[in-house]
Amino acid sequence: MSRVNELLHQWLLKSASNQGLTWLEQKQAQIASGAAERVFFTAFSAVPRYLGKENLQLTFEDLEAAQALLPGWFPGHWSVDRASRTLLLLALPHDEPEEYVRSLDKIFTTADMEELVVLYQSLPLLPYPELHRQRATEGIRSNMTSVFQAIALRNPYPANYLDNNAWNQMVLKALFVGSPLHLIWGLDGRTNPELARMLTDYAHERWAAKRPVTPELWRPVGRFADTAIIADLEKVLANGSIAEQEAAALACAQSPLPEAQALLSRYPDLRSSIQRGDLSWSSLSRDRLSVCK
Structure with missing residues (x-):
């Protein structure tokens, strides 16, 4: 003090x-x-x-x-x-x-x-x-x-x-009110399977309502991607904006599952950008997403 x-x-x-x-x-x-x-x-x-x-x-x-x-x-x-x-x-x-x-x-x-x-x-x-x-x-x-x-x-x-419950609720609310996730300190270290499930459920609700999904939603998800989440990432890679595609590619790169790596291999330019370090969550936040003042 x-x-x-x-x-x-x-x-x-x-x-x-x-x-x-x-x-x-x-x-x-x-x-x-x-x-x-x-x-x-x-x-x-x-x-x-x-x-x-x-x-x-x-x-x-x-x-x-x-x-x-x-x-x-x-x-x-x-x-x-x-x-x-x-x-x-x-x-x-x-x-x-x-x-x-x-x-x-x-x-x-x-x-x-x-x-x-x-x-x-x-x-x-x-x-x-x-x-x-x-x-x-x-x-x-x-x-x-x-x-x-x-x-x-x-x-x-x-x-x-x-604790995880309060943390997860905070991250979800940040999305709900439009706060930028990259300004949540420690976000990457506190990812967890329950949070990944909550975020993908939220993405489905947004899609069903014909509402956009911020690319940052996928940042805490990739490490815990299962078959259903990989299907969501495939949808984003096929139909999303540039920022959304980059986010989905980054999420795939974080997944240890062969299915995620196989999906990423279908987008060699994105995969190469990630491997070179040209594309990262930091660069995505800096170059594609608006920053909270």
């Missing part, structure tokens, strides 16, 4: 006013010394007024430092007010786990949408992350897209702490 505090302070020095930082440091000290709850709540709400909402001016080195400290932490889209509110959260006394979680519960209960975004983005940085699983699951269920994306995208907490 001390290193997280240090990094956030360094970043704010480049983006916030001296007056705002002085106010923030005073509030941090008061909160850390056990000030009344109202001091925290008043300060947490007032942060944008004192420090503004400009984006943090982060360099490539800053982002590397974040990754080195906590793999999957990507504050490249954080603003001054979000970083400042995170520092206030980190200042909360946390010697007693149960009392600390009770304090967080009160904050979550009273938070507005912008504050909830900060709370969910901060989960992997807070003390006792293993105690926040229920809160993360509630964020996944939120009907506010910005709150859902705060926990689901560019956030290492779900991959590190959620």
